[in-house]
Amino acid sequence: MSLSTSDYRQITTCTESYFDRLGDSPLGMGWPNLPDAQTRYDVMLGVRRNPAEPIRLLDFGCGTGHLYSHIQRTAINGIDYHGIDLSSKFISTARERHPEADFRCADVLNDPAALGTYDYAVINGVFTSKCEMSFESMFGFVQDILRLLFSRVRCGMAFNAMSKQVDWERDDLFHLPMDELAWFLCRNLSRHFVIRNDYGLYEYTTYVYQDGISQP
Template identity: 40%
Template sequence: MTPPRRPPAASPDALARYYDAALATHGDTARGAGWPNEDDRRTRFDVMADIAGPRLAAASLCDVACGTGALLTHLAATGRAPARYLGVDISEAALDEARAKHPDVPFLTRDLLAAPDPALPEPFDYIVVNGLFTVRAEVDEGAMWDFMTATLARLWPFARRGMAFNVMSAVVDWTREDLFHVPQDRLCAFLFGLAGRRVVLRNDYDLYEYTAYVFREGAAER
């Protein structure tokens, strides 16, 4: 039996370089966040928000890998801003943009894996991680899997109601070397071990990815 890999001590530098380069080249746009277009990015934002549904307006939300705060901008524009929000990112350049757009909202610069306990300053009703686990750039697949699972395990204790994140689908005509394609059975095996079987995988929004919702409560209580 192969022993499990040790969790990384910090987030991969290659990912930080990738996203900082995209922002420097394309600015505060979908392409600047590593996405191909604005329509698809808005779809992803809506799918992230759907984990909470109508509860979001009265909930607290932690937006991990928040970048320039575009998710919060979208939620506010569509009348779904949470009652309390915290954005977390490793990139100072992205957070400078976020703070300029939302001067009264807290944004925290932190590498969650390298940070001392606690990983977050407090629990939140919902935690969303949009895009952090879709691109692997120069990171090899094994290291990317370790990074993703270590990050999710670090965040899960801070999610009161649920957590949402997306990865690239492995059910595609071809895979790209720079993206992180994750088989659903492998992801479920990890998530079941983390949180039990209160897991939903969403494949219904016509992009070459899927989103995992991980809940504290069973379906009847949501």
């Protein structure tokens, strides 16, 4: 399926509208509250197989750098952080808040050279809202991003999407069936993945790894 830039830029436009109305906060990034946002940060960072090992981390769709703030606030050591977002507005704010960190504005589907090589990538909130995109267009975008980012990580990546196991679905959110995702991963990326549905929100997070766990 051919995907135009204007399709996936809807996601940025929607989130920027929250930011303009609600400011630089979890609500301004489209999340309902701070505790749930902090839970997501911890779940994303849970993709690391060895938390004691220093890593180079890509925060794709980093917004204004809230994950980096969480890492600093909770004194998590050993993370060489790099943030990328499509929104120049968000990146400008992130740089003002954290001038010491690496934040870049890039459309990686049109400019893959903007990406480096990382140990892990996390994609928090980019795949939860589809705005006015069709399911097919959104899933095409998800697949393109996952293929690209997985080719740039040495160890693995984490991403979330809305669950189908809910009382009702919102038309503007991206409710991705787990079996459909699993088939895509197995056929295109890796059979080594974990789906986490254990943290109490109406979404799930998937960890995808380059290699399986080494057995003793």
